Amino acid sequence: MSEKSPSSIFKGALLTISMRWTDRLIGFVSTLILARLLVPADFGVIAVASLIVGLVDVLLDLGVNVALIQNRHATDAHFNTAWTLRLIQTVVGALIIYIAAPYAAVYFKDPRVTPVLQVMAIGLILVGMENIGVITFQKEMKFSLDFRFTFCKRISGFIVTMLAAWLLRSYWALVIGALAGRSIGVLLSYQMHPMRPRLTLQKQKEIFSISQWMLLQSLGNYLNHNLHSMLVGRRASATVMGGYTLAGEISAMPSTEVLAPLNRVLFPAFVKNKDQPVELKKIFLLAQSVQCLLGIPAGIGIALIAPEAVQVILGEAWLFAIPFLQILALVHVTEAITTSSGYLLISIGKLRDAVVITWMQVLFFVLAITMIFAESSVKQIAWLRVATVFIGLFLSFWRLTRTLNNLSLLDLFRSIFRPLFAVLVMAAVIFSIGNLFVLSAITGLILKIVLGLLIYPSVVMLIWWLSGRPAGAETYILEKVLFILKRTSR
Numbered sequence: 001m002s003e004k005s006p007s008s009i010f011k012g013a014l015l016t017i018s019m020r021w022t023d024r025l026i027g028f029v030s031t032l033i034l035a036r037l038l039v040p041a042d043f044g045v046i047a048v049a050s051l052i053v054g055l056v057d058v059l060l061d062l063g064v065n066v067a068l069i070q071n072r073h074a075t076d077a078h079f080n081t082a083w084t085l086r087l088i089q090t091v092v093g094a095l096i097i098y099i100a101a102p103y104a105a106v107y108f109k110d111p112r113v114t115p116v117l118q119v120m121a122i123g124l125i126l127v128g129m130e131n132i133g134v135i136t137f138q139k140e141m142k143f144s145l146d147f148r149f150t151f152c153k154r155i156s157g158f159i160v161t162m163l164a165a166w167l168l169r170s171y172w173a174l175v176i177g178a179l180a181g182r183s184i185g186v187l188l189s190y191q192m193h194p195m196r197p198r199l200t201l202q203k204q205k206e207i208f209s210i211s212q213w214m215l216l217q218s219l220g221n222y223l224n225h226n227l228h229s230m231l232v233g234r235r236a237s238a239t240v241m242g243g244y245t246l247a248g249e250i251s252a253m254p255s256t257e258v259l260a261p262l263n264r265v266l267f268p269a270f271v272k273n274k275d276q277p278v279e280l281k282k283i284f285l286l287a288q289s290v291q292c293l294l295g296i297p298a299g300i301g302i303a304l305i306a307p308e309a310v311q312v313i314l315g316e317a318w319l320f321a322i323p324f325l326q327i328l329a330l331v332h333v334t335e336a337i338t339t340s341s342g343y344l345l346i347s348i349g350k351l352r353d354a355v356v357i358t359w360m361q362v363l364f365f366v367l368a369i370t371m372i373f374a375e376s377s378v379k380q381i382a383w384l385r386v387a388t389v390f391i392g393l394f395l396s397f398w399r400l401t402r403t404l405n406n407l408s409l410l411d412l413f414r415s416i417f418r419p420l421f422a423v424l425v426m427a428a429v430i431f432s433i434g435n436l437f438v439l440s441a442i443t444g445l446i447l448k449i450v451l452g453l454l455i456y457p458s459v460v461m462l463i464w465w466l467s468g469r470p471a472g473a474e475t476y477i478l479e480k481v482l483f484i485l486k487r488t489s490r
Contacts, residue, residue, distance in 0.1 A: 030158050034165055034174070035246070035314045040321075042171035044238030047245035048108045049116045051230055052100065056093045057124060058222040068135050076195070081204055083132035083197035090128030094121040108233050112171075119175055126182040133195030145192065152188050157181025217351065220358035224392075227365055228385040232378050240378060243321035246314075251302050251329040280348070281406050287340045289415040289473035295336025296419045297426065297456045303329035304430050304452070308445035327382040334389040337416060341396040350403055357395045361388050415472070422459035426452055 034043075064082035068074050101117035137146035161177025190196075229248070233241045302309075303326040310322050345354040365388045373380055397412055430448050439447065464474045 030161060032313055033162060035318065037165045037169060038171065038173070039239070040242035040246070040317060041238040042174075043242030043246055044233075044240070045110060045112050045116060045171045045242075046174045047229065047241050048104070048110065048233040048238075049113050049120055051226055051233065052104045052113075052117055053097060053120050053124060054222060054226065056096050056100070057090075058218045064132075068132075075203075077200065078203045078206065079132050079135075079195065080197050080200045081202055082135075084199050084201055085204065086132070087128040087199075090124045094124045097121040097124065110238055112238075116171070116175060120178070123179050123182050126179070126186055129186050131186075131189035131193050131195060132197050133193035134189045136193070149185075149188055149192055153181045153185040156184040217346075217355045217358060220355060220362055223362045224358055224365070224388070227362065227369075228381050231369065231376075231381050236378055240320070243318060244324050244378060244382075246318070247321045247324035248328050251299070251325050252332050253302075277404065277406055280344075281404060281411075284340060284344050284407075285411060285415055286473065286476060288337075288412070290476065291336050291340055292416050292419045293460070293473040293477070296333050296416075297423050297452070299329045299333035299336060300423045300427055301449075301452050304427060305445055305448045308441045308448065311441040312445055323379055324382055327379065327386060330386045331389050334386070334393050338389070338393045338396050341400050344400065345396075345403065348403070350399075353399050353403065357392060357399060360395060361392045364388055364391055414470075418460050418463045418467070418474070421463060422456050425459045426455040429455055 064086050068078060068082055098118050098121045101114045101121075104117060105111050105113040134146075134149055136142070137149065157177045157180055160180035161173055164173035164176045167173075229241075229245065232244045236244070306322050306325045306329070310318050310325065314321075342354050342357075345351070345357075365384060368384055368387070369376065369381070373384060376384070397409065401407055401409055401412070430451050433447065433451065434444065460474065464470070464472075469475065
């Protein structure tokens with residue numbers, strides 16, 4: 001396959017982002033409807049059950065997807081072995097979840113967790129049954145096929161969830177919808193890809209050579225992202241857990257839905273250019289600057305409009321979740337700056353460094369929560385999560401500059417500075433308006449959104465212009481916008 005240029009890579013990334021936003025619009029509508037049909041405690045029950053399923057899944061995760069993407073010469077034997085390992089993993093995981101369900105209910109002090117977990121175990125097996133061939137959609141950068149596969153699963157789950165929620169008005173609607181989406185995923189995977197995997201362990205040694213580190217990375221990532229939620233689920237009621245979980249999902253939505261599809265494109269692109277330092281640095285810095293340009297204002301914007309947005313969109317029952325939403329939004333702002341660094345370390349064979357950075361964040365959180373914040377409130381747990389990701393940011397940048405000789409801290413600072421300064425100006429103006437005027441929730445929400453859409457891009461472009469219009473995210477996005485306008489005018 002020919003090497004991908006930064007331009008072609010980001011064309012694919014922007015296509016994937018636009019299609020994924022269509023998918024997430026459905027997810028957002030789903031959240032709004034469910035927030036009105038169900039109560040916060042319903043979300044809390046599903047949230048704690050999902051934590052257990054995720055933990056068991058990651059404990060057995062062998063990272064077969066990454067192993068296949070990294071292997072440029074993967075054969076059918078590699079794919080068959082990966083499918084077999086994943087199927088074994090999910091079946092064993094489902095048995096563990098079924099057996100552990102009553103104990104999880106005791107830990108979270110909620111008996112409703114037991115039957116939910118036992119039914120959700122079926123969904124884990126369905127994941128293992130999917131056709132492993134669909135990984136080639138990502139490996140070969142077939143963006144439209146990758147989107148179609150993901151979108152069809154999501155839309156199926158959405159329709160079933162909405163119908164079940166309307167009829168049952170119970171947390172079981174979320175369980176039923178998830179199972180429906182995964183069942184459709186299994187059928188689609190075989191319809192969309194001709195591969196028919198079979199049981200074999202022929203290439204297990206080659207896959208294990210990568211997967212042993214991927215297992216540590218996946219477990220570290222899971223604990224890093226979910227330890228705070230586990231503590232909230234243990235110390236607070238199902239209602240508070242539901243609000244905390246929904247706040248985390250909403251705060252992640254703007255930045256994650258830009259970063260996730262971009263990273264799906266970047267990872268194979270980094271792998272393809274890992275032996276070309278100049279090209280690799282060029283792709284990375286462009287990725288970094290685009291992610292910061294889009295992710296930073298998205299996260300801060302959510303925090304600024306949280307009071308009005310929760311009242312208008314979710315309703316009075318969710319007002320207690322506003323501070324959680326504002327604090328957790330800062331987590332995703334930091335991750336917008338950090339995310340591509342981790343992918344770059346993995347793609348150039350520095351998986352061990354990525355694992356160490358992840359586990360250092362986990363260690364910091366555990367030590368802080370046990371020695372300093374042993375009796376912490378839910379808000380304090382959220383703030384500790386913010387501190388943890390900041391530590392990860394500094395560790396990632398330090399390790400990256402030590403690994404890539406042609407990359408400096410000044411290069412990284414340049415990719416962050418303009419969006420960071422512009423978002424501080426935007427926040428200052430919006431915060432001042434909120435303190436000066438007493439407005440209704442809907443008026444305040446509209447005003448804040450309009451101000452943000454006007455101030456942030458204006459300040460970014462002004463700083464970029466005063467800096468001599470350097471090549472970067474602004475240049476790239478401006479070129480694409482002008483190209484689209486020219487084609488439209490024709």
